Amino acid sequence: MAIRQPTKTNTTSPPAKKLLDQVRDKIRFKHDSLSTENTYISWIKQYIIFNGKRHPTEIGAVEVARQQGVFFFRRVPYFVK
Secondary structure, three states: OOOOOOOOOOOOOOOOHHHHHHHHHHHHOOOOHHHHHHHHHHHHHHHHHHHOOOOOHOOHHHHHHHHHHHHHHHHHOOOOO
16 A cells, blocks of 8 residues: 655745735725825836836835925925925
């Protein structure tokens, strides 16, 4: 009588989700509105493009501070400047 060996199963994990898909999932989990989701996705896309299409995990504090300054001055009404 031979001992039966267990069959190997596929132990590889599925590929990681892309950043924007992760953000969408989190926003939907929180039950935020569709307009909020679209706004956040738009901001993230602008942020990535502004930083040379680098992933946000690769960006340092200097780039974050620079981006915040650009967003602030772009959004201030003309009569305040």
